[in-house]
Amino acid sequence: MKFDITENPLKQLGTAIGVGILSGLAGTVAITLSQLIEMRLTKRRPSTTPVDAVTKVLDVKAIKKDKKEEVSQKIHWTYGTIWGVPRGLVTLTGLHGWPASLLHFAAITGTAMTMLPKLDLAPPVTKQDPKTIAIDTLHHAVYALASGLTFDAINGE
Template identity: 30%
Template sequence: MLTRAVPQGLVAGLVGTAVMTLGEKIEQRLTGRPDSHVPARVLERLAGLPEQPRRQPRALNLGMHYGQGTLLGVLRAVMANAGLRGPVASGMFTVIRLTSDQILENATGVGAPPQTWPRRELAVDVLHKAVYAFATGVVADALANRHGPGPGQRHAARRPGRHEDVAPLPR
């Protein structure tokens, strides 16, 4: 499963990041919101690079933005190959994407916990991460569907829901 999920996830994550970035650019044109340089600042801290607060490190920003989104796509592909597909799985993945950002931003001291953000800023971030998660999910699910249902889907086909009397799938 993992040998399939890794390349599928890299593709899905890259597509999801591109879709999210396009949505962000459209939103920024409409709202006038400037680019965030938080991804670059996080990467500077993680990589031990010198920090240059007056400089806007575009290459680092894009590298962290696309790198993190692409790599997280692998987890969504693992979900899809296990049988966690569709909108519910993408909703679950939205939380994972938001959590990943917050761990990195808060652990490096670059960001603050979301509950301290202005509500509008938080809503915009959640919206963009949901766009990423659902776009990534569409691609991951389509690629996983080529190989048929995942183990979880095959188990659910026996009897939907969680039941003690339904045995696990054979190995």
């Protein structure tokens, strides 16, 4: 179901958003597996950064400490799924396949590298160690790859 420029624009928008949500869900499955494998290898504990970010952005009261991991997981799945929408919208510009996925990857990675330091949840990327940057970049690449491949498969590209 490739997008046709002569098609109804609202139908195109709806399809791009819907397929984007499905591809974002697939990307979230992939990044979650990637993070679980990495945590097992590095002995890293699950992050509560998602709930910490939402608490700051929405200026809401923090939840009980014993619920932070659970709520962080819910935010992680929601945030990751929603990030599929921009992948769909990129296709409406005429960009498809690997170039669209590369742009999506750059947007996701760039957002993480700027948003978290602005919220004081991570040091600026210039002050992070290369291993941390590499791990985060790998996880985002896994997400963008899975999301892009899913989008292209559904869209018939």
